[in-house]
Amino acid sequence: MQKPELKKNWQTTPEAFRNLLKWLDGEVDSDGQEYLEMRNKLVLYFDRKNCLSPDDLADETLHRVARRLEEEGKIESETPGRYCYITARFVFMEYLRSTEKTSVSLDEMPKYLQEKYLKSNTQTNEKELKEKRLECLEHCTKKLKPDQQKMILEYYFGEEKIKIDNRRKMAKKLGITVNALSIRACRIREKLEFCVGNCVKED
């Protein structure tokens, strides 16, 4: 059977987006959580590949998956995680080919782009940003539950041996393994960092 032709200028319609969410969810409605997690995995993947715009590439990947779903009706050959990974690899290879063709050195960039690039790397606002981040950390930590606040402050405190001993004691106290503790602490930290990220952008 001949496969339907891929439409290059296809736009993600609300219906296609709903289908994508449903496909990522499987049988349980996650209220968009699965989509956000998959997008985050894609952003991290492209970032680990040192791509310049991981967000755009993650969106492009999900756009292609949505298009495939629209054309085929369903994707049953792979799990959502694996299918997204396969698609992301294609997007990455295309990205590599395009950057080979279009990459320019900083000297060859137009002046306004040079300024933009340099501005993003300057440290003029660094001090202000650090202060803002500390304020946001204070604000966002208060939003955590008391035991989560305690965990963050204890788990990430100390250096080398002190830190390791401290974590062992914490895990023993909670009756869980150090590995389970580290995953728990990491999730709370992610929650905190997410809040701090939004808080910093607010002003």
Next chain:
Amino acid sequence: MSKNKYDNQKITDYLLGNLSETETEHFDELGFVDDDFANQLNVVEKDLVDSYVKGELSGERLNRFKSYYLATPLRREKVEVAESLQIFIDKKHSEVEKEELVIASEKTNANLSRFSSFFPFLANPKAAMQLGVIAILLLFFVVGIWFIALRPNQQLNENIVQKTPTPQTDSNVDITPKITPEPMKEIAIINENVEIQPTPNPESTPIKTPKPTVEPKTSPSKPTKTPPKVSLATFVFSPPVRGGSKVKQITIPENIRDVAITLQLEFDDFQNYRTALIDQTNGKSLWQSGKLNSKKTSENNSINIRFSAKLLENKIYLIRVSGIYNSGQAEVISSYPFRVTKSNPKN
């Protein structure tokens, strides 16, 4: 989740771009298809960044971190956030230490001033130290005397107790049977006639209750009372895996009256919980529990629920667990999806 099945060293090498292309692709894929790996990757990355921030990296690893890891804006931002977090945590700790120090010194001063008003010579530290040493020596002396003087008496008493004959049990005497209290009484009563088929899914394994160890003897004068027929299927649901959409399968015989489920909690942050049974096909709430408390078990804290088996058909359901704040407000904390298959026990 309990054991670390991936090599943290390898994950660090992956993050620093030190692995071969094949290994890198393998890890890339695992990041999408294996939630345990994704969690571990996250933990290792945070530890790596923290080590850099605290100046714990050196040599080749430090060079690699600077040249490879810090190459993208997103990762540089992660380092900046980690720096701020470290400053914040250190600041919080020094604040707590200062507070504790102030409280401790205030307490010591208060005690000292109260004490030295009775014993003015204690204000001199040298005299206080000498007095302390004398007190310790005196304590050793008293304990030694007690040990020498009282120990033989105690041994004598022990011998007397051992020599007292124990009453012999007459084999004809009817001994009132001791019935061992049923473990997990709330959830684990299963009709003896009902055979519950264990499902292959390890996450939702039915528990069979052990029978009482001693059966009570029935006297001939009293007619035997048939115990009420209670049939209950019990299941244990482990905490839902983040990002995983695996639906637990449970098989319930048609003649089961009630279903009891132990919901293991990933975090036990609330004093009270509420649960609801939701029909996943139409989103309707079929049953709701009252306020529940969590119970501590060996691995996780858990909550136990029980509802009529008539509520369930061959469908997918969801148990939604909400934590209740002191204000009375509830927050959905997790959902346990499961698929029900009803089976005919005669088959």
